[in-house]
Amino acid sequence: MQPRNSRLNSSALRGAVDLAAVKAAGEAAQKAEQARAERARQAAAGIAPDPSAYPLVIDVTEDTFETEVVQRSTEVPVVIDFWAEWCEPCKQLSPLLERLAEEYAGRIVLAKIDVEANQLLTQQFGIQGVPAVMAVVAGQLVPLFQGAESEANVRKVLDQLILVAEQRFGVVGGAGAPAEAPGEAGPYLPEDPALAAAHEALDRGDLGGAIQAYQNVLVEEPGNTEAKLGLAQAQLLRRVEGLDLASVRTAAAADPKDVEAQLKAADLDLVGGHVEDAFGRLVATVGRTFGEDRDTVRVRLLELFEVIGAEDPRVTAARGALARVLF
Template identity: 50%
Template sequence: MTDPTLGASLRGAVDLSSLRNRPAPAAPGEEAPAGAGVAVPSLVLDVTDETFPQVLELSRTVPVVVDLWAEWCGPCKQLSPILEKVVVELGGRVVLAKVDVDANPQLSQAFRAQSIPMVVALVAGQPVPMFTGAVPEQQVREVFAQLLQLAAQNGVTGSASVDGEAPEEAPAEEPPLPPLHAEAFAAIEEGDYARAVAAYEQALVENPRDAEARAGLGQVRLLDRVQGVDLQAARAAAASAPQDVAAQFTVADLDLAGGHVEDAYGRLLDLFAQLPADERTPVRERLLELFALVGDADPRVIAARGRLASLLF
């Protein structure tokens, strides 16, 4: 994940000019008046390629946080509820715009979403990188605080209310994470994936039915495996040795982490088909692990499971 620290000024890391259907935002000094209000259907908006220009305009009055996600993405499902909770608690000082990258390829391309979840802010129509990957709630709060400071420095100090009504009261605080889950989150934040794996594994020893720990364990194991791996070198190694299980595993992990789900499954299924029956078990186990990360209901998982069953029987 990237270092979630905002710069002291707006940084246009991506070019959103092709997504506008209105004139560019006003020059500095011509922003919306301080404390201006704007009515929105909800503080959490589902945004598409077609409706995104309205979000750019909205960001001239109130900072907008863009959450780029996908249904198959496990870390997205971990992060999105945190983002929504923090936005609601801020009472209209920030609006959240959710973008399904699979359904909105123009936005995915514009934001250069090579891995998700990816979170970017919009301030006065300008993109401000925030972070990539699932981060703990406390870290999300810290980054949002930096965003509000940056927005104020650029004259974006308005607020949003739902249908013109006063913002709702913040919900009651949720109970703290279980100690081992908190330990795993802290380790992930520090990039110590081995410690996070150990924490989740211990949580499952204490409660084998802990679904959140099981999901977190699969995600952090994937992060641990791909950390620091050179993509080009890994692809070259896999191409030169089509039946090298370790080499194919590495590229499949990189593909899944980068959102290329069907490529990851196809690679391992092809490998499974080529190997002798007595060497297939590790490949089958890795496939089942990667299926769990995406979810049994996903059509890509269903299709891959069908092919695996045909190869088995």
């Protein structure tokens, strides 16, 4: 799992989640570092954390989302469980997530959102079915999975999330757990100034500048994985600018052989967190097309693999499906 998805801005509740309007990641990382430093100071002084100040499972509403999820995500990865009372799989998954949140002892916080009571949030996140599980780390949205999963798979996803949060964003967590020493986690921004400039352009919504900056890095370092991932995300965000979700879905459903319609729908699927749907749509389109059209769809699918990350099991599964269609 690679954290190459949308960032949440501070006005997320006042309109649709805008993937190009980026909340400054440097500010989020700084807050996380300050929080870790304060916990380390308290630990050094022998001050035990107050468990009641760090609830590990919280019910979140549209009114509390900014504080309980976005702001809290600067200190600890926040896993979001979108659920509904009528959802039978939710009755299995939600208790599992709650138990694991307690077991992980502050390395994650679980935010529960009732989709029926919070329909604005449901629309903003593009939730089309429950259960749906996402995470927010340092203000950045990371889709995790949709539907019920086994405990082993959920543990694997959470372990990956924690690793990414520490290595990529410097968000360690530890609410109510032993404090980390300041500076132990890796910094958010890379030391390479060219790559830092590319990230900063992406963070402020300058997609054209970000694309050019990432391409400049790749000219000098063709194998730079970070630049490849950043470029893939910037290009995706640029492609979905101005697209109307309803119109795109209608066009794609009306003509499964319309390559351009399927490409647009797959982009929006991925941005909305429906990773398997995006991959499945393009694999199916590859199977229906020939010549240049087939190659165009295949290349786009490979680009979306870059956005998610080569090690993600959904990418592995889609690569296998693509191979079966091609060969």
